[in-house]
Amino acid sequence: MTLRKPQEAADILQGTLDMLILRTLVMGPAHGHTIARVIENGSENALDVEQGSLYPALHRLEDRGMVCSEWGVSENNRRAKFYRITGKGRKELSAAAGRWRRMTRAIGLILGESLE
Amino acid sequence: MGIRRFRDRSRKDRDLAEEIESHLAHQEDENAARGLTPEEGRRQARVRFGNPRSTRERIWRYRSIPWLEDIWRDLRFALRSLAKTPGFTFIAIAVIAVGIGANTAVFSVINTVLLKPLTYPNPQKLVELRNTGPRGSFPGANIPKFNIWRQQTSVFQQVAAYDFGGAGLNITSSDHPEQVQ
Numbered sequence: 001m002t003l004r005k006p007q008e009a010a011d012i013l014q015g016t017l018d019m020l021i022l023r024t025l026v027m028g029p030a031h032g033h034t035i036a037r038v039i040e041n042g043s044e045n046a047l048d049v050e051q052g053s054l055y056p057a058l059h060r061l062e063d064r065g066m067v068c069s070e071w072g073v074s075e076n077n078r079r080a081k082f083y084r085i086t087g088k089g090r091k092e093l094s095a096a097a098g099r100w101r102r103m104t105r106a107i108g109l110i111l112g113e114s115l116e
Numbered sequence: 117m118g119i120r121r122f123r124d125r126s127r128k129d130r131d132l133a134e135e136i137e138s139h140l141a142h143q144e145d146e147n148a149a150r151g152l153t154p155e156e157g158r159r160q161a162r163v164r165f166g167n168p169r170s171t172r173e174r175i176w177r178y179r180s181i182p183w184l185e186d187i188w189r190d191l192r193f194a195l196r197s198l199a200k201t202p203g204f205t206f207i208a209i210a211v212i213a214v215g216i217g218a219n220t221a222v223f224s225v226i227n228t229v230l231l232k233p234l235t236y237p238n239p240q241k242l243v244e245l246r247n248t249g250p251r252g253s254f255p256g257a258n259i260p261k262f263n264i265w266r267q268q269t270s271v272f273q274q275v276a277a278y279d280f281g282g283a284g285l286n287i288t289s290s291d292h293p294e295q296v297q
Binding site: 031032033034037050051052055056059060063065074076078079080081 | 120121128131132134135136138139141142143145146164165166167170171174175178
């Protein structure tokens with residue numbers, strides 16, 4: 001199923017997909033396909049959104065009130081379900097982003113300069 | 117997240133199916149724009165997405181409480197099986213009913229006879245006097261013997277007797293003797 005998977009594309013770390021989805025939606029409502037496309041292109045194809053996890057993640061976020069959804073018409077003139085970030089989602093995003101930055105900084109400190 | 121997660125599963129699942137269709141259609145559009153034939157575009161869109169059914173199952177499972185559903189399913193299966201064999205059902209219910217009834221009856225006897233304390237103060241100090249001789253031991257005494265027991269006791273606070281099926285006792289303390297049963 002990863003025929004077109006770009007080389008060196010990494011699976012998204014467990015737990016960070018929610019954060020990336022929320023970040024994508026800050027730019028405006030979007031449907032699932034756009035969200036996946038934006039994450040993949042935005043990471044210069046370094047991240048591969050597994051479609052099998054994208055929709056479960058979206059539905060989880062909706063149940064938790066982080067996003068809301070409604071059916072609409074997409075740019076391709078097709079019916080699509082658009083997700084919009086809620087106030088609660090924005091709050092969660094800034095908290096998650098803060099946690100992530102602290103953690104990557106800490107890990108970076110320990111790894112230090114590239115050994116070589 | 118609370119209860120919202122478990123509500124409206126069927127509607128949400130239909131919604132998701134349509135959503136996946138929409139996703140595949142968009143991927144096909146994109147593949148067509150890259151110059152693939154419609155057929156190849158369709159194929160690649162599906163290959164890339166993976167199995168839509170397993171995605172739907174994954175979300176369905178996330179919206180379920182497995183042990184509760186197992187119990188519910190077992191319960192419905194049991195009721196269906198019982199409805200299919202009324203004779204067996206009747207006998208099974210009758211056996212259980214009789215069993216519970218017999219148990220209750222036996223227990224209520226045991227309870228009053230053995231478990232519940234006597235309704236006298238200090239029931240542990242209550243003893244029965246018996247006659248013991250070469251021919252065995254037996255309870256009971258005639259009136260004179262009872263009077264002797266009553267008068268000569270040094271270890272008991274009080275000696276009392278009860279009478280069943282005899283002539284009854286006379287109360288003689290007042291002017292008019294009276295027979296009591």
